[in-house]
Amino acid sequence: VADSDDTFNEDAIRPDALMEESDRLHAGDLAKLLQRRAEFVEVSCPACGSEKRDRLWTKDGFHYDRCDECATAYVNPRPPPALLEEYYATAENYRYWSKEIFPAAEATRRLHIARPRVERVIDICERSDVRQWPVLLEVGAGHGTFCAEAVESGHFGRVIAVEPTPSNAEACRNRGIEVIARPIEQVALDGHTADVVASFEVIEHLFDPRAFVEGCAGALPSGGLLVLSCPNLKGFEVAALGVGSRTVDAEHLNYFHPESLALLLQRCGLDVLELSTPGRLDAEIVRKRALAGFLNLEREPFLKTLLIEEWHRIGPAFQRFLADNRLAAHMWAVARKP
Numbered sequence: 001v002a003d004s005d006d007t008f009n010e011d012a013i014r015p016d017a018l019m020e021e022s023d024r025l026h027a028g029d030l031a032k033l034l035q036r037r038a039e040f041v042e043v044s045c046p047a048c049g050s051e052k053r054d055r056l057w058t059k060d061g062f063h064y065d066r067c068d069e070c071a072t073a074y075v076n077p078r079p080p081p082a083l084l085e086e087y088y089a090t091a092e093n094y095r096y097w098s099k100e101i102f103p104a105a106e107a108t109r110r111l112h113i114a115r116p117r118v119e120r121v122i123d124i125c126e127r128s129d130v131r132q133w134p135v136l137l138e139v140g141a142g143h144g145t146f147c148a149e150a151v152e153s154g155h156f157g158r159v160i161a162v163e164p165t166p167s168n169a170e171a172c173r174n175r176g177i178e179v180i181a182r183p184i185e186q187v188a189l190d191g192h193t194a195d196v197v198a199s200f201e202v203i204e205h206l207f208d209p210r211a212f213v214e215g216c217a218g219a220l221p222s223g224g225l226l227v228l229s230c231p232n233l234k235g236f237e238v239a240a241l242g243v244g245s246r247t248v249d250a251e252h253l254n255y256f257h258p259e260s261l262a263l264l265l266q267r268c269g270l271d272v273l274e275l276s277t278p279g280r281l282d283a284e285i286v287r288k289r290a291l292a293g294f295l296n297l298e299r300e301p302f303l304k305t306l307l308i309e310e311w312h313r314i315g316p317a318f319q320r321f322l323a324d325n326r327l328a329a330h331m332w333a334v335a336r337k338p
């Protein structure tokens with residue numbers, strides 16, 4: 001996508017005016033979840049399984065640990081699966097997103113998020129010798145924007161949305177998308193297989209990422225591909241803003257980085273083909289936080305030069321540098337089932 005593309009920015013996918021209300025509702029949802037902290041359970045590292053860890057952050061009453069072995073960060077203790085399910089089914093903020101934000105931002109999100117994702121997945125298929133007219137399965141399809149784009153691309157023999165949340169499954173069906181309304185762990189048991197399983201911004205929300213990856217792998221034949229995206233803990237946005245980053249949010253239970261995500265995929269028996277950080281918004285997000293007074297750059301003259309004084313000259317090149325060097329906060333992994 002061209003650099004002159006000025007319609008894609010943070011505001012277009014998360015309109016500022018609506019985000020204020022969303023933030024308010026989200027804080028209320030988290031406070032309600034925190035009231036049930038007695039039910040939270042301790043877990044080991046979601047990437048490597050180690051029990052060794054140190055406290056990294058505390059935010060909104062939730063504790064974040066970092067694994068001593070692989071440096072993955074994770075919310076610990078965390079809500080157990082049944083409580084998480086209840087949380088997502090009743091969260092006010094999700095209702096608000098369905099009603100206000102997705103409709104307002106749908107066209108932009110489709111053009112600037114779903115379409116590039118589809119193009120990237122097609123590119124991955126072509127580079128990885130996946131058969132023609134592959135079956136594509138998206139896990140956590142939400143409202144089905146990606147699946148709709150994938151169908152429209154004409155590249156796939158079949159496109160299936162895996163979406164256990166009833167209202168989302170219904171939204172997908174209403175767009176004419178084939179839906180399996182079950183958790184991925186049960187999909188392979190039902191005898192479904194796909195040449196490519198894709199999942200975007202899901203794994204960071206899950207109680208048990210390993211069970212999830214194993215579930216995805218279970219739906220793949222030998223040679224099939226798993227494509228995942230999630231935040232990168234070591235990316236610029238999170239590294240620069242720390243707990244002040246929107247990415248650091250109790251809904252995100254797991255914070256992988258390229259090496260630790262690779263480790264998890266390998267532990268699930270997959271061969272890692274690619275790890276990349278095609279993020280495009282780090283610099284802009286950090287700049288906005290600085291301009292809004294949440295990040296003081298007075299003692300960071302180098303960042304101040306990059307993000308404020310020379311922003312228009314250097315900003316886009318700096319973001320490209322981050323993306324090209326696995327330093328952006330949005331990460332993709334491609335793995336193959338042997």
Ligand SMILES: [Zn+2]
Pocket residue numbers: 045046047048049050067068069070071072
């Ligand atoms: Zn670990």
